[in-house]
Amino acid sequence: MPYVDGAGAEAETVKKLVAMLISGETFWLVDNVVGTWKSPVIASLLSDGALSERILGGNQWYRGDARLMVCATGNNASLDRDLGRRFIRVRIDTGVETPQTRDFNFDPVDKALAMRIEIAAAVLSLIRAYWDANASAAGVGDCGFAEWTRLVRQCILWLGATGLTEQAGLGKIGDPAWSILQEASEDDPETSAHLMLMTGLFDVFAGVSFRAKDVLNLWGAGERADTDDPAGMVREALGALMRQLGQGGPTAIGIGRVLQHRRDRVVNGMCFRLAGTDRNGVKAWCVAAAGDAGTGRSYPDLKRP
Incomplete structure (x- = not known):
């Protein structure tokens, strides 16, 4: 079946899966994946090996095992973090400009x-x-x-x-x-932006705590996203993450959500840790090594940049 992306793609995937499983299909090839493939439906199917969904055109449900081998093809396509750890990737490099001419x-x-x-x-x-x-x-x-x-x-x-x-x-x-094990996230643009954000924030704040408001100030501190500069790295990464969330320009609340959503997620040996909360409920964050459990101290006790 051809690769489908955009609004409604997941709903269409569910319909196809239910139909295939009812008919007893054991193999599914998704052809010509473009860009970065992201599908919570397929990720769940591959992990659980089962499906429970409504059958199209009625109120009956299909519940059963999904004994289905899922394969996909694509020209320099990539997988997001979730699908990347559920597929074995095989890269074919023919070494020629027009591989379709080979015999x-x-x-x-x-x-x-x-x-x-x-x-x-x-x-x-x-x-x-x-x-x-x-x-x-x-x-x-x-x-x-x-x-x-x-x-x-x-x-x-x-x-x-x-x-x-x-x-x-x-x-x-x-x-x-x-x-x-090793490459599940290397092609995922969200993971790349996450790592860039952590690296930039660690350098800007010299390893000490910061608030979402402090990060927002970096956004307004310059117009150019120079990735050779830590503040520029932060602006570049924030822009990418906000676009992925479907948001416009960054706000303190939006940045707080970005940090909260990625709390304790380890990328390249680093992660965002909650460093504390002040009396008004404002959270302070830090970039720490994966094995560092954090200080657990309240915000007023933390060193500020």
Whole structure:
């Protein structure tokens, strides 16, 4: 199915998913994703493996498992933070200007169908060998997909660690979950703006606390968003985050929401921490290392820039 974006895209996605699951589809290809793909509906589907939604044209509901393999294609497209940790990304670089002109001496679909039994037998043999080896778990975490990690990822890591992939002529192989563990946010513009905002604020306020009003003053302190200057980094990042929220120019309340929404979220080892609250309920913030739990002191006791 073609990629759909803009207003109403999520509602349309729900309709398609319900129809596909009712008809028993097991594979879904979203073709030609453009820009940064963001879909809370698909993120929830991939995590839960189930769907509960109203069937179009009535008051009946579909409730059931979603045994659906979801794939997507795109030309230099990217995923937001949530989808980025739910998809394994594969990048194909043909090294030519017009890849559509290339010729091949076989059809991969025909070959896979012709060799289906041999492929399945080979896969089962590898899994059986891994189980019989009773090898200890390798890799970091379960990537949020524990069953896949136990059945597929751990087996591949074991094959690489024992040198079997090199003996088979495949060379050294990496962690199939690399794109989930290490790259989930690198293409997400919201995460990039978040990191730029933290970096700029840390430099401007020299590591001490600040209020939303203090950040707002930086917005009016200059017109040019010079990312070589910490204050310029703050203005650039704020502008991007406000646009993503559908807001106009920054206000103290809006900036407060930006900070609150990103509280304790770790990016590149840093995060926004609530440093305290004054008697009027005004919050003070600081940029801290991920392991720093914050001071917990009230605002009047905090050092001010």
